[in-house]
Amino acid sequence: MSAIDDAGRRLRARRRRRDYLLFAAFAAPNFLFLLLFAYWPVVYNGYLSLTDWDMISPAKDFVGLGNYTDLLTDPDFRATLWTTVVFVVGIVAGGLVLGLATALLLNQRLRGRDVVRTLTFAPYVLSGAAVGTLWLFVFDPNYGLIRPLMAPLGLTAPAMMTDSKWALTGLVLVYLWKNIGFVAVVYLAGLQGLPREVYEAAALDGAGPWTRLRRITLPLLSPVTFFLLVTCTISTFQAFDVLAVMTGGGPGTSTSTLSWFIYDQGFRAFDAGRSAAGAMIMFVVLLLITAGQARYLERKVHYQ
Amino acid sequence: MxxxxxxxxxxxxxxxxxxxxxxxxxxxxxxxxxxxxxxxxxxxxxxxxxxxxxxxxxxxxxxxxxxFSDAWNAAPFDRFFLNSLVVSVVGTAIELCAALLCAYAFVFLPFPGKKWLFLFLLGAMMVPGHVTLLPNFLTIAQLGWVNTWAGLIAPGLGSVFGTFLLRQHMLTLPKEVMDAARIDGAGHLRTLFRVVLPMSRPMVITVAIVVMVTKWNDFIWPLIVTSSADMRTLPVGLLFLRDQETYANWGAILAGTVMVILPVLVVFFIAQRYIIAGLTQGAGK
Known part of the structure; x- marks a missing residue:
């Protein structure tokens, strides 16, 4: 009796060991890639941010927190942070408002709305480098689309991307054009999941459309808004391709965001320490935003 | 109203x-x-x-x-296309295989501390690409892969998004089918390719297309890791073309831009259902 039990147990143990090994073998490639190209870089970037190094000389000088204190007391870097805030707020807030408006429109029973939905989403999947090139041409004050569009209004097209007063606005507009379809489609999915009965009840109570939007639609959509707020903020902080193609941080430093700064310091000025410190600052900011999201979601679960 | x-x-x-x-x-x-x-x-x-x-x-x-021929002659567009194709197709194939195996392991195989390992995997999503730029460049340089296809492909191979979506989908597959396959004596690899893969087709297609478009459009990494025109991918090549032509020849630059956009646009209009579903995953969860 017990001999058979023993044999069974040994067999099960052997099978379990074999399954563990198989798990390890199946999961290993992906984990290896992530360890090597995502986790290790965080550690190594953290170390680089504590050094002064030109990426050529064999020795990296350890400077402690020197890069961080340098950056945070440097008025140019503060300007970069401010530019980043304007850039991110403009794109995220503008994207949410215009995306929601588009979604509300596409949620009406109109013929052709599916085609329009597809058209608005298309720019989101296109290469940022190509989109940037395309918009450089659209914004060209002499030959671009902007001139015939502004002429009937009696306006002369500004030199959008070569005038430091306008370049940041121009970039925000292009990123809005690229992202709105994404926001709209996510909001649209949220709108289509809203319970109709609430609206019928509100209509019976005599609530007007504005009241219903403010008191019912927006509160019910708040989880979607929150999701969009976090994902768009994270991706906009890192936005690089359109910016690199259209302005390269210029004219002057008028469009130099943190994302551009990290690239510029690392791969053009070859100042690894400053670049790495800038990247760590971005990392911490994004972590805080994500942690904020986690706390919010937790509250929602508890109080619902 | x-x-x-x-x-x-x-x-x-x-x-x-x-x-x-x-x-x-x-x-x-x-x-x-x-x-x-x-x-x-x-x-x-x-x-x-x-x-x-x-x-x-x-x-x-x-x-x-x-x-179009002006653009093609002003810059090595044949190389740009080849490089973009290799990077997106080979990169996607490797990434997808790794993601499939990994997702399968998390759903159908036991391992101590599996839940924690999965959280660890998801954690990689928190790492912004910009934090990895310098270290990955140094790693690729160490391997001697700067300005090569391997260097273009390798850092993008880890999959969190795809593994997550595939795992979520595999969790919904009926357990009886797996059990039937096991009783028939099918090994795990066989089960994965003969049973799980066919049943997950829409999700696999979604992940494959989204990953491939992302790689096709990637800009900052190819910009950093390539140093000669013949190794550029299309988006970076476009920048090269613009510097060659300057704004005196917008015709060629715009033709080059069309060549970068058109393949993605065609794929998008054919497979928009998959692309939109894949890119908007996670909303409302």
Missing amino acids: TALDPAAPTRRPGGRARRLGLYALLVLVALIAAGPLYWLASSALKTNPQIYAYPPHWVPTDLRWSN
């Missing part, structure tokens, strides 16, 4: 003006989205005098296809 009301009934007395207004808005949205793309496509077929004319030619009259 206004456009701002999602539950507005569509039939109302006096609703005609409102509907007309809504259609006007719909046309406006369509024009804003597609207008710049039409401007690009039409201008890429104009002669230079037409491009630099004002008032503009809204419809190009004698189509100048040679803008």
Whole structure:
């Protein structure tokens, strides 16, 4: 009796060991890639941010927190942070408002709305480098689309991307054009999941459309808004391709965001320490935003 | 009733003006989205005098296809296409295989501390690409892979998004089917490819297309890791073309831009269901 039990147990143990090994073998490639190209870089970037190094000389000088204190007391870097805030707020807030408006429109029973939905989403999947090139041409004050569009209004097209007063606005507009379809489609999915009965009840109570939007639609959509707020903020902080193609941080430093700064310091000025410190600052900011999201979601679960 | 009301009934007395207004808005949205793309496509077929004319030619009259050959001759576009194709196809194939195996392991195989390992995997999503730029460049340089296909592909191979979506989908597969496969004596690899893969086809297609488009469009990594024109991918090559041609020859630059955009646009219009589903995953969860 017990001999058979023993044999069974040994067999099960052997099978379990074999399954563990198989798990390890199946999961290993992906984990290896992530360890090597995502986790290790965080550690190594953290170390680089504590050094002064030109990426050529064999020795990296350890400077402690020197890069961080340098950056945070440097008025140019503060300007970069401010530019980043304007850039991110403009794109995220503008994207949410215009995306929601588009979604509300596409949620009406109109013929052709599916085609329009597809058209608005298309720019989101296109290469940022190509989109940037395309918009450089659209914004060209002499030959671009902007001139015939502004002429009937009696306006002369500004030199959008070569005038430091306008370049940041121009970039925000292009990123809005690229992202709105994404926001709209996510909001649209949220709108289509809203319970109709609430609206019928509100209509019976005599609530007007504005009241219903403010008191019912927006509160019910708040989880979607929150999701969009976090994902768009994270991706906009890192936005690089359109910016690199259209302005390269210029004219002057008028469009130099943190994302551009990290690239510029690392791969053009070859100042690894400053670049790495800038990247760590971005990392911490994004972590805080994500942690904020986690706390919010937790509250929602508890109080619902 | 206004456009701002999602539950507005569509039939109302006096609703005609409102509907007309809504259609006007719909046309406006369509024009804003597609207008710049039409401007690009039409201008890429104009002669230079037409491009630099004002008032503009809204419809190009004698189509100048040679803008495309100009672009092709000014920059090694054949190499750009080849590099982009290799990077997106090979990269996607490797990433997808790794993601499939990994997702399968998490769903169908036991391992101590599996839940924690999965959290660890998801954690990689928190790492912004910009934090990895310098270290990955140094790693690739150490491996001697700067300016090679391997160097272009390797850092993008880890999959969190794809593994997550595939795992979520595999969790919904009926357990009985797996058990039947096991009783038939199928090994895990066989089960994965003969049972799980066919049952997860829409999700696999979604992940494959989204990953491939992302790699095709990637800009900052190819910009950093390539150093000669013949190793550039299309988006970086476009920048190279612009520097070659300057703005005196917009025709060629715009033709080059069309060549970068067109493949993705075609894939998007064919597979938009998968792409939109994949890119908007996670919303409302």
